Amino acid sequence: MVKQILNNLKTKLILKPVYKQWPGLIKAYKEWLPITNNTPIISLQEGGTPLIELKSINKIIGNNVKVYAKYDGLNPTGSFKDRGMTMAISKAKEEGCKAVICASTGNTSAAAAAYAKKGDMRSFVLIPDGYVAQGKLAQALVYGAEIIAIKGNFDKALSIVQEMSKEFPVTLVNSVNPYRLEGQKTAAFEIIDALGEAPDWLCIPMGNAGNISAYWIGFNEYFKKGISKKLPRMMGFQAEGSAPLVLGKTIENPETIATAIRIGNPVNKEKAYIVKKESEGKFNSVTDEEIIKAYKLLGKEEGIFCEPASASSIAGLLKLKKEIPKNAVIVCVLTGNGLKDPDCAIKNNDAVFKSGIEPDLEIVAKNMGF
Ligand code: AN7
Numbered sequence: 001m002v003k004q005i006l007n008n009l010k011t012k013l014i015l016k017p018v019y020k021q022w023p024g025l026i027k028a029y030k031e032w033l034p035i036t037n038n039t040p041i042i043s044l045q046e047g048g049t050p051l052i053e054l055k056s057i058n059k060i061i062g063n064n065v066k067v068y069a070k071y072d073g074l075n076p077t078g079s080f081k082d083r084g085m086t087m088a089i090s091k092a093k094e095e096g097c098k099a100v101i102c103a104s105t106g107n108t109s110a111a112a113a114a115y116a117k118k119g120d121m122r123s124f125v126l127i128p129d130g131y132v133a134q135g136k137l138a139q140a141l142v143y144g145a146e147i148i149a150i151k152g153n154f155d156k157a158l159s160i161v162q163e164m165s166k167e168f169p170v171t172l173v174n175s176v177n178p179y180r181l182e183g184q185k186t187a188a189f190e191i192i193d194a195l196g197e198a199p200d201w202l203c204i205p206m207g208n209a210g211n212i213s214a215y216w217i218g219f220n221e222y223f224k225k226g227i228s229k230k231l232p233r234m235m236g237f238q239a240e241g242s243a244p245l246v247l248g249k250t251i252e253n254p255e256t257i258a259t260a261i262r263i264g265n266p267v268n269k270e271k272a273y274i275v276k277k278e279s280e281g282k283f284n285s286v287t288d289e290e291i292i293k294a295y296k297l298l299g300k301e302e303g304i305f306c307e308p309a310s311a312s313s314i315a316g317l318l319k320l321k322k323e324i325p326k327n328a329v330i331v332c333v334l335t336g337n338g339l340k341d342p343d344c345a346i347k348n349n350d351a352v353f354k355s356g357i358e359p360d361l362e363i364v365a366k367n368m369g370f
Contacts, residue, residue, distance in 0.1 A: 087183030106136030175210025188218025305338030
């Protein structure tokens with residue numbers, strides 16, 4: 001007994017403080033979110049993701065520029081969608097909803113399925129048949145989504161679920177659901193909380209442009225309360241074969257290796273153009289080759305494995321290298337985890353991989369060059 005008390009005291013006095021668990025973004029930012037005492041919080045402790053300085057990118061850019069990755073691929077289902085989904089599902093639960101529906105290029109479906117189950121609801125997901133990365137499909141299957149793969153692209157799937165949610169008792173959890181953006185804006189809070197100020201630029205991939213809109217809400221809310229003294233320029237990037245917001249027109253048949261952002265008719269396009277204007281930002285496209293180059297660079301030089309869509313934020317930043325002001329602080333959002341798309345990783349790497357080697361020490365050593 002005495003020994004135990006002494007031990008406890010010792011732990012308290014001598015050892016380093018024990019870090020408490022991150023509580024999830026709703027609890028962390030409750031006062032900034034449309035939450036009441038009656039809202040059941042459906043959470044997998046999402047958010048609180050790392051902001052990692054990218055030394056190799058700093059070196060490429062020079063001029064004392066500091067580039068950070070907001071690694072949102074480390075959320076519970078491996079993408080930033082969890083931020084929006086904890087809010088959308090919590091509010092759906094509060095309203096007595098029994099089933100949710102979404103269209104998805106993959107990540108939304110994984111997040112919707114996971115949070116729906118946590119909230120004891122059914123989840124229906126419409127996906128473009130053959131264009132969802134394996135990891136995302138695996139997740140939707142394991143989380144028990146009811147999956148409808150359509151012979152059409154994401155844009156078609158979204159128009160169907162929008163209609164369905166009007167006619168049937170299912171709640172739409174795509175980013176037209178305003179609670180999604182409310183949850184996702186917390187990533188901007190986290191960046192300012194980590195840096196002590198807003199960055200000069202935020203580089204971010206765009207598909208439906210929900211996330212860029214959400215970040216802008218978050219940056220503005222902190223700015224208006226005086227927590228930050230400046231607002232970032234919002235730099236949005238799309239894949240060249242799927243760049244409706246860059247070209248200013250709908251793309252009927254979008255194509256890119258970055259299937260997450262293979263979207264031709266972004267549902268939040270009006271919001272995105274407002275963000276661009278208000279923040280004095282820019283929208284640009286990057287080729288699949290540039291995306292893969294950035295994807296490999298992050299893996300090899302930084303130990304960060306993101307999915308191809310996410311690498312477009314780095315590819316885009318490198319493309320704008322000449323325009324980056326001296327001493328700028330830049331955050332690139334890495335929206336999804338590399339494990340989401342193992343096929344892409346296996347096809348695009350510079351690894352040394354020798355197979356069929358005899359299990360013999362000498363032979364193994366020889367193969368290692370010893
Ligand atoms: C990794 O999952 O649209 O501009 O259905 O998965 O907010 O649409 C995914 C989008 C960026 C683009 N990065 O975000 C879906 C879906 C990744 C993504 C985007 C997505 P938005």
